[in-house]
Amino acid sequence: MDDRVRPIDVTTVQERVYQELRNALYQGRFMPGEVLTIRALAAALGTSPMPVREAIQRLVTENALTQLPNRTFQVAALTLENYDEWIRVRCEVEGYAAQRAALRARPGICTELRKINRIFGQAIEARDAGGMLEGNQHFHFAVYEAADSDALLKIIGSLWLRFGPVLAFVQHIEGSIEMFRRGVAVHERVIAAMERHDAKEARFALALDIRAAASWFRRHHFGAGEELQPEPLQRRGLGQARPR
Amino acid sequence: MDDRVRPIDVTTVQERVYQELRNALYQGRFMPGEVLTIRALAAALGTSPMPVREAIQRLVTENALTQLPNRTFQVAALTLENYDEWIRVRCEVEGYAAQRAALRARPGICTELRKINRIFGQAIEARDAGGMLEGNQHFHFAVYEAADSDALLKIIGSLWLRFGPVLAFVQHIEGSIEMFRRGVAVHERVIAAMERHDAKEARFALALDIRAAASWFRRHHFGAGEELQPEPLQRRGLGQARPR
DNA sequence: CAATCCATTTTGTGATCACATATCGAAGAT
DNA sequence: ATCTTCGATATGTGATCACAAAATGGATTG
Missing domain, CATH: 1.10.10.10 (Winged helix-like DNA-binding domain superfamily/Winged helix DNA-binding domain)
Structure with missing residues (x-):
């Protein structure tokens, strides 16, 4: 009117x-x-x-x-004990979101993702610490939005909330540039899988992205400890009670 | 003191x-x-x-x-559109919890789960509508607690909150007794998998339990529509834009 | 009979007050 | 110097108030 x-x-x-x-x-x-x-x-x-x-x-x-x-x-502070726990949940949930996104991907979204990933890469080369974190987040959530599920988006949002405060430490760790560069490459792998509608590979690649970054951060922030491994599907020593 | x-x-x-x-x-x-x-x-x-x-x-x-x-x-009301969406998220998240539980299962937990499942079965035969829902919930959360992850337990708790109100309708649907009986059998399958520490099977069986109950309910509550299928990992018609 | 208008009530929202408990800091005792 | 004690301050929690916007329910008009 x-x-x-x-x-x-x-x-x-x-x-x-x-x-x-x-x-x-x-x-x-x-x-x-x-x-x-x-x-x-x-x-x-x-x-x-x-x-x-x-x-x-x-x-x-x-x-x-x-x-x-x-x-x-x-x-909320993350202790080493529940750090792995939350990372694994993230791999599952966000991996599933990537799987859904790959199934639903329309051609436009992949060019959009490449654009976001390129901006991410530029922030890295410009040594723009804030831009790196923002670019990475931007890429991930663009994938998750392509999954077209409010339920998932909500859950993932709370998962990321938990990691926001510790992510601020990333920029002060030596070698973060190389880590972010590897991230750009893995992102491209996610995009390629989405283009082929290869849901399994999209899920794997996205979980790999999380796991690689997480174990790098874990090594430098919490100081070593064994690596973060994907969970096995069968436990060794059948029928044995786990020793405490 | x-x-x-x-x-x-x-x-x-x-x-x-x-x-x-x-x-x-x-x-x-x-x-x-x-x-x-x-x-x-x-x-x-x-x-x-x-x-x-x-x-x-x-x-x-x-x-x-x-x-x-x-x-x-x-x-919150569940529409048919996002009912499937939430169910699939539940299959993923709760399935993953079962997978974790199978890896961490100590012998005691399985006898405990059998006991809970037996009480569940007794509530069914006694036609105790409230007891059935409670027994089913009790079993599921006993499994999830065995996954030993506060993060997962929290997420699953909110997922169940969303379904609580509609579950009240179950008792008024004809054939709910048979559906619950099938649930008891699938629960046993979950327990058996946990005993063998077969995480993959535990995950599959638990997701099956959710999916079977969900598509039964969906058929009777929302009135038909196509079945709820597990999601494919590869989409047919490669490279084709999805028609709207 | 149906639609419109208006006074009344209901309801969420923000601000303020009251109070019990926890925290802090300085003075005092050992 | 170290620990204790006690008054002052800070903080979360619950209750109440004020207000705008929405809902309600008749009365009135077409």
């Missing part, structure tokens, strides 16, 4: 706080283990504590934040 | 409201699409609106509830 005005943002303050905290976590603007207080965040965001506490509770539900017995909130 | 008193529940009201709503959803005490209001729930629970709105927001984050543009809350 009237094109002199444009639609404005009608979302609730709580929703915007939630999204803002989410972005901050994705981009590693909070450190793992960092303590967050409602009033401090409210002051920083320029609102009352009310919307903040609801947003924080939602993030606790997603395991992005942890509530200590003291009832204080802290950014 | 003093054993004349016992520990009491020190969780927040909000947490208890959240758990209560969660249980209500699991047990199908809310109908899909039902509208929930904060004040009404608060009155029914005997608290102020404050803890309720936080609990509700958490459930929205888990996709168990939906917030309409009117900003009213309703129990």
Whole structure:
């Protein structure tokens, strides 16, 4: 009726706080283990504590934040023990998303992915640390959106939330450039599989991308330990109770 | 120091409201699409609106509830379109949990699972509708807990939340007894695979359990449509754009 | 009979207050 | 110097209030 005005943002303050905290976590603007207080965040965001506490509770539900017995909130920290656990879940879920994406891929999406991957590569050569993380994330989520499943996208979103804070450390690790370069190559392998609608290979390649990056990071951040292996499908020593 | 008193529940009201709503959803005490209001729930629970709105927001984050543009809350309803989508995600995630459980299974867990499955079977023969759903859930989550992954347990918990409300319909469908009986048999297949630490078979059998029950329910609840098939790994018609 | 209008009620949202508990810091004791 | 103690401050939690937007339900009009 009237094109002199444009639609404005009608979302609730709580929703915007939630999204803002989410972005901050994705981009590693909070450190793992960092303590967050409602009033401090409210002051920083320029609102009352009310919307903040609801947003924080939602993030606790997603395991992005942890509530200590003291009832204080802290950014979820990954210990070595559950690091592997979360990585393996990511390989399964995100691998499955890639599988779905390969089955549903329309030709346009692959050229789009190549474009995203090229920008990712340029950020690497430009030594743009923020751009590398962003480019990698951009590529992955473009694949997951091609899977055309809100359910999956939601789950994967919470999985990534958990890793955002530790990803900020990546840029300070020596050899990250080479690691990212290998990522570009594996991404191309994912795209090629999607082009052929080869779901199995797309899944494998994407899980490989996650696993390779994860075990590189694990080695440098947690300091060695054995490698992160794909899980076997049959356990050796049939019928034996696992020794504790 | 003093054993004349016992520990009491020190969780927040909000947490208890959240758990209560969660249980209500699991047990199908809310109908899909039902509208929930904060004040009404608060009155029914005997608290102020404050803890309720936080609990509700958490459930929205888990996709168990939906917030309409009117900003009213309703129990998430499954349409035929995304029913299959969620079921397939469940097959992947819960199948993976079974795979993990098979690798980690200690002998005790299998006898425990058989016991749970027997109780499940007894509920069926006793025509105890509530007991059937509960027994089935009990078995599944016993398997998932054996996977020893908090991450997985959390994800699967939210997946089940989504299906709780529609599960209440199962008891009114003719032939549910036979369906549940087949479930007991497939459960046994899962247990046998776990005993042999055959992770691949455990995963397959558990996904089969979900898929069989889901396509039975789908046929009777949504009324026919084609069957729910496991996803192919290669698409026919290579390089062809999918017709819309 | 159907549609419209308007007063009333309901409902989510944000802000503020009250309070119990936890945390911190300085003064004091051993 | 180290530990303890105690007042002051900070923090999460629950309740209440205020308000705008939506839903409701008659009364009125065509």
